[in-house]
Amino acid sequence: MQNRVFVINRQGEPLMPCKQQKCRKLLQSGKAKVIKKEPFTIQLLFGSTGYKQLVSIGVDSGQHHIGLAVTSQDKVLFQGEVSLRQDVKKLLDTRRIYRRGRRNRNTRYRPPRFLNRAKPAGWLPPSVVSKVQHNINWIRRLRAVLPKAELHIEVGKFDMAKMKQPDITALGYQQGDLYGYETAKQYVLDRDNYTCQICHGKTKDPKLKIHHIIYRSTGGTNQVSNLLTVCATCHTQANHQPGGKLYALQAKKFQSHRSLKGATFMNILRRRLFTAFPEAKFQYGAQTTLDRAKLDLPKAHYNDAVTISGIQKIAQQPTAIVMFHQFRKKKRSLHEATARKGRKTPNRASKRNAKNTKAINGFHLNDYVQLPNGRRGSISGFSGQYKCYVKAGNHYLTINPKYKQVNLCKLKVIRHQNNWNVLEINTSDYMMA
Incomplete structure (x- = not known):
């Protein structure tokens, strides 16, 4: 069984998810169009109210990964996992170092501002805000494409004083x-x-x-x-x-060393989810462990989400998981050690650096492509006008072992992607990873 595809009608109202085979037929016949890729959603171009039934959304909230699942009666319609960025703090630290360096080099190009240091009530560090907001946004994304959705969320509550003593x-x-x-x-x-x-x-x-x-x-x-x-x-x-x-x-x-950063984040996230979704049903990890054992499911974020949704018996479950991984697409010169004003050739036209090139000859940054040897990965950057770098995870994919670059004419675009890497993998591959 495959993951279902989310559907909305011509008026923008959500319908029940359909099978992938039906989705392909609707797209090929021109009766539907793609309107969203994260998660993949189509819109019908003809009038249809559709039969709607109660569905449940299970969310395994977290700091590094978010487990998502959609169930109806005894069927799992969709299961996925979101991997959040963990490099926000490091990039902000780098930016701060470069900014202070520019000030010490006497290259200030604007008046100093020292009255913007007040933090509003409820302020959180940018790295924490990013993760909290993504937990909230992904819940809203699923609710926007599902009819009559009942929301179930797992949260964490930690006594950090008792963890220390x-x-x-x-x-x-x-x-x-x-x-x-x-x-x-x-x-x-x-x-x-x-x-x-x-x-x-x-x-x-x-x-x-x-x-x-x-x-x-x-x-x-x-x-x-x-x-x-x-x-x-x-x-x-x-x-x-x-x-x-x-x-x-x-x-x-x-x-x-036992870090308490994860426990602190989960306490913050719990309160924010209570405020954002007061109508949701919340539960804690201890209950999820017992319920998952009753369903005889192995430990995984998407299986936790299936369990959290409240399903009592599983008759059908997809054999694949949709993986979403956030991609840092913009590499602004704000993060560069050499400021634009201090270069030998002033960049008066605000021309982008080579590493910031978004597209060349029909290929875009982060496109999911296939090499002649059958291996697949994402374009991580361009080199010149005819070559690029292809990565699968943290590894470069090459044709010639001597060079990291791959000629664009030898690549085949499988899917265009924006700021999210979307990949559907088998459950067996997930367990082996």
């Missing part, structure tokens, strides 16, 4: 790590008994310092669990390098 009591929630101390430095020194944790006081150096175990530049925080007391003798540049004592301590901390 399992035996915490009611009074402990009011008294944090720094209770009774004026500063974090005072707490760390007292916790470590004013002793270097590397040499344990063998050097007898009276000057003690506070050291970040995982550096902030590599994702560390200022929390006291990431701070350590070291003496000036041990806190050297050599010990920070690979092979040094502090570097080895960092590697050990990385292995045992």
Whole structure:
């Protein structure tokens, strides 16, 4: 069984999803047209009210992946998975570094603005906003193309204080790590008994310092669990390098480090989903695990979504999953180290760089193409006027092993894609990945 295709009538009202064979016949006969690709939706060009029945949408919300499923009675009509971008923070950090560099080079091209630092109520970091909004937008996308849709969403609720200290009591929630101390430095020194944790006081150096175990530049925080007391003798540049004592301590901390970023995000997402969809039915992961075991489904995001939809028995389920992966299409010069004004040849016409080329000779950035050897991938960039780079995941696809570039005349376009890579794979391939 294949995933169904979403259908709306001539007036824009959603109808029941149809089979892919029927969709092809409607498109070939000119009775329908494609209006949306994420998810794939057609619109009928003739009058039709259509028979509508109750359908359920199951959503496995998350930070990295979103599981989606549409069920009706004992049939799974659609199942898919969305992979969200995880590079937003890194790109913003890069942009900030370049911006500060331009200011220090005395190449300011506009008056300084220092009164735009106030954060409105409910402000969230851009990387968190991106993921939260995509969870909300994908739910709205499905509801817009389905009639009488009943919404079921799985959310997460985490007690982070208990995750850090399992035996915490009611009074402990009011008294944090720094209770009774004026500063974090005072707490760390007292916790470590004013002793270097590397040499344990063998050097007898009276000057003690506070050291970040995982550096902030590599994702560390200022929390006291990431701070350590070291003496000036041990806190050297050599010990920070690979092979040094502090570097080895960092590697050990990385292995045992339990980040709370995921739990924090799920708590934020839960509240935002409550506000955006007050009519939805919400449940938690513990219930999903029990229900999935009753349906005898393996652990996967799309299977979780099928379970969350409330289906009691599965008579038909697609043998494929539709995978959506967000693609960063624009590479603006805002992220470049050399500003346009500082180049040898001024870019007065705002001409795009070669890496920003959107299309050449009928081929577009991110098009899903096939090579002569049968391998398939997406165009990740162009080189000159006749060549491009083709990627499948993080790997380059080539014809000649000596060159990454592939000649455009040897490629066959399978599907034009915009900001989302859409791929339908078999469930067996998904489990092996």
